[in-house]
Amino acid sequence: MRRPSYIAVAAAVVLSAASGAGCHYQVAIDRKPGAAPRCTDGVCLEVVTFYTNRKTVGVWMHAPPSTRLINARVAAGDSPACQGRFPTEWVDVDGDLHRQGPVDVSGGHGLVFGFPANTWMSHADRFFDVELDVAGAPRCVRARLTNAEGRVAVGS
């Protein structure tokens, strides 16, 4: 039986320690809108870009008239929808920066959400939640970012 090399054993130990210390391999997607939009009751949300070594999430959203963006969060899978612990810090709507909400997002828009630096310290089982007000009615739209193994699961 072949024994593992010392280098392989050492690498396993280092990787294990790094994982336990909160260091994870980076995952990302970066594509064009239209690949996998998910629509519910007239609101279509598609996560288009995110990197777990950056602080932004880029989405394309289409919403009915009189829709306002109230908030957005990155959340762990066990967090109730729209109550995750990482709220957005700023929102760019079609190139216009908004440092506070709410903001009108009726129609189709490209949005970039900025998040705090500690958002991705752990990136397993992460969701992206958008809190909307559609014609006076609150809505929470959730999109998966990663699965339980920490791999990209956008659109699943």
Next chain:
Amino acid sequence: MRAWALLALLAPTTGASCVEVRYQVRDPRIGDPAQPPMQIEGLSVRDLHGVPGEEDQGNDWARPKMTASGMEYRDAPDDFERTVLWKVRIQGGARTEITGLTWSPESAPRCAGGHQALDILVDDVEHNSALLAPDVQVHWERPVVISGEQVVAGRFHEDPPLLHAPSVVDVLVVHRDGDRTTEECVRVPATGPGITYWNKKRWSFGGRIFWRRSLPSTSSSLFGVAASFGRWVGPVRIGIEGTVGGTSDSKPDSEAPSGTGWCFIDPGTDCDIATFGGGSLEASGIGWRWNRWALGWSVAFESIYARIKHTPPGGTQVARSAVSLGPRLGLSVLRAAPDVAGVSRISPTSAWGFEVFVAAGTTVSGEGAGDPITGGIALIGF
């Protein structure tokens, strides 16, 4: 040249006063009206952070924009946003809604003058990384809703003159009673008579780049660098310091100036060629401050190990080593971190500046062929 290499090594420590400084209020005043109870918790000066809307992409900052063809990145200035962060402790009820904060002179009309908050932050951070996560995080939504007792912070444009004048933080609170909504502006005194502050700094890294006239073991002038790690205990920084240095070059230059004063940069035939290393236990602090200028002091007990090569005229080089022990006293003129009206003159701070020091030493091992009392000048930062 050895001296310039050492200079480059320690240069970053002189930027010590460029980092964020947190002040804790000592005598807070309750806001007006008194319900819900609000008072200043503290502030962070030089609250430097990335510019909202921009993203660090490794070497460059870029402004991302989502378009129908995907994410586009536009060039952005390589810069930080320089702000002041005022923290207000609020003892709210089950639900307190905050729509805005304003930092203004106390003469300004309520909630209608001075600086509007760029961001509102709340202390509901999930600390999955105590190292990276701040104690408050931005809340983009309006109103910001808190429950019970929480700290709410407002991020404002840096305004040094206003930090040194009587000022207030106004908190705009929304009350709801059925369909009826009313707004109330609570004025919280931030700076002014009777309100004092103390720098929350505890741990501190520091450094020194110094010229020293001699050691107890050699009369040659030397150049050195030192790095220290310390903790503030009240107004005194207790630290340990490690130091290395020596004369320049590895052998005397016959065309160099005579005497021992220039051995640190261009040693002549009168110079020993020396290298040294050592450590010290140091206490230091701020004796007086005015705005960003300060007078500092330091007391240290140092031990130095030196290796010395001496070449007598016409002779062959002789090497020896020596260990010396002794006290060192220093006085410094410093450029300190930005402060705020009411901060104690002797409060901990971050600063950089020039120090003049004297040192006495006894050679406890080896030959003491230098000066028992000496001195020097240093560029210091902590």
